Amino acid sequence: MHNFTFYNTTRIEFGKGKETNIGEYVKSFGVGNVLVLYGSERIKKDGLFGRVTASLEGKDISFKALGGVVSNPVISLVRDAVKVVKKHNLQGIVAVGGGSVADSAKAIAAGAKYDGDVWDFFIGKAIVKDAIPVFTIMTLAATGSEMNPYGVVTNEETQQKYNLGGPALYPKVSAINPELMATVTPDYLAYSAVDIFAHCLDLYFTAKVFPEFTAALIENILTTVMRTTDVLMMNPDDYNARGEFAWASTMALNGNTFVGVEGNSFDTHMIEHAMGGLYNVPHGAGLAVVLPAWMKSIKNQMPQRFERFAEKMFGESDAEAGIEKLTKWFSAIGAPVTFAQAGLSADAVDPIAENAFGIAKLWKMDQLYPQQRIAEILKLAVK
């Protein structure tokens, strides 16, 4: 069991109607005006935007609203938002949406306290030392961003999908109301399930030190995701399934899965970030393509770990069968598992490998992942 620090400062408010208390949550941190950040204008039609702003107004919190955050969120919007925050001297951000909105909010929050270009945080040119408070109201469960200090944003000019992080970026309060997630489309539910799998399996198949308790926790998370996804594909309104799915996604990246672990890395995320940065493939869709290929490429390095996965998740006795069953399940829920299914041609292999190698260097993983190795993994997914 490896030494670790566990310190997660986010307060989770989970359940029905919690978004209507957002004014109270914001006020409790002494924040008097905020940026309300969101994605599509749909939240204005369905009433969520109105409920959120009414709650803020009820506590005399003024706000500026900014929409338009997209899947694979972009740095240009973050830069624009930083200007708005600085111009109006806004003291906090309320992110209403999924991981893209929460991640953008973190970048904006860090940028608000920084004189240089916010992209500096992503390329290692600056470290996040301070940020204005972020609050989230989640409408999609996938990235775990509601209870962690990380964010991923794409620079459209340089086609780099990079990440930032720092303890100052833990959201202060995150409201998770599973009812708000009932309208998630089946494809995005599938991408979300795959994203949670990737958060867990990147660790599960790379950890050198891996306590049994932590391994079983991850298996519990993944079993929960499979069970509830299958329920939700049939019945999107199943509140309990929606709730357990949401909590599993939070638990997959809030520090619990790192307890006592050493030597893990985010291999499939590294490769997928390149795919998303270059071709704007939805994060979960890209991961569904990369994950089985990556698993095949490393299964002989950790045969017992793969056998355990096959047995615990699918009742199978050999490693290959575990990978096959997982791939089939990804297909069954509608996630792409080949380049073609993700709308990519074989010509994309080399550009993705080159871009991913840039991330590998930034993450100090380039010794382990020369560009050629990344290309070989990607080729396993070209069918």
Place this chain on the structure above:
Amino acid sequence: MHNFTFYNTTRIEFGKGKETNIGEYVKSFGVGNVLVLYGSERIKKDGLFGRVTASLEGKDISFKALGGVVSNPVISLVRDAVKVVKKHNLQGIVAVGGGSVADSAKAIAAGAKYDGDVWDFFIGKAIVKDAIPVFTIMTLAATGSEMNPYGVVTNEETQQKYNLGGPALYPKVSAINPELMATVTPDYLAYSAVDIFAHCLDLYFTAKVFPEFTAALIENILTTVMRTTDVLMMNPDDYNARGEFAWASTMALNGNTFVGVEGNSFDTHMIEHAMGGLYNVPHGAGLAVVLPAWMKSIKNQMPQRFERFAEKMFGESDAEAGIEKLTKWFSAIGAPVTFAQAGLSADAVDPIAENAFGIAKLWKMDQLYPQQRIAEILKLAVK
């Protein structure tokens, strides 16, 4: 899935040597002088006290030391310590020990900010609104006190073993070094294992709303406790087993097991508190006597839950066999499972039932637990 708030503000520093950073942890909260609270003088002989105070001095943090905290810690010591803290205007408390020391530290921390008698917090006469910061260095893993805002203390005069709590009582930083636990005696290891079981099973067998993910988390905690206890009884120096045992005990009462749960109560703790308050039975020993009896008394109310427990924990198909296997395991590790084994006579049933009924009233459980019912449960443990 029931609405919930998850907000745990304790920072955990887990692993080898972490206690030697205590000066840094304390200083990071702007605290310049502390009470070092501990139990037996053994920590002076084995060097722990010296390492802790050297770390404090290294950061120019002055301290007063106070030892003598006992298992089933007493309010008289807490009152004395509050006087010391007030007299020297100490700004924080460093608790070095197990749950008794941590719990006493919390009571002292609340008392330091209160003009009345600190016992007021235990009998519902006052609410903990403020407290000086508590830091813990754990030498025994059982109560989970290192990462929760609760404490249990006994009033020797009134023979009441009662609890206090409040968000201000989360320890700021808790250092958990499994190496410091290698000298825990086999009987206290057994009592600790039982305590963790009781924290989990009180909830497991009373929850009306009980998400599958949370149930499986509890089963993971308990499986971990059984596995690691069996290892440690053979090899007390097994660091990984000691570490997983410690983390399981923390997870059993840090909020994670309450996620989405509704309708749970602390039934066996209520009864054991009476036993400990009257007869000074070690907490885990008393729980080992009460738990199987209580399980027998309620198993027909939740047959499926008991069948699940039997199956998941012991591979047994019926409820009765699950209870029997658990009882046998308690015996095998050296925990008493009858009044006689705990050194109690049958005459103790009525006084314990009467005392427990007092707690039932305080916890608003007296409708569910009339004194007669408590006595009937206790009689199941008289052999």
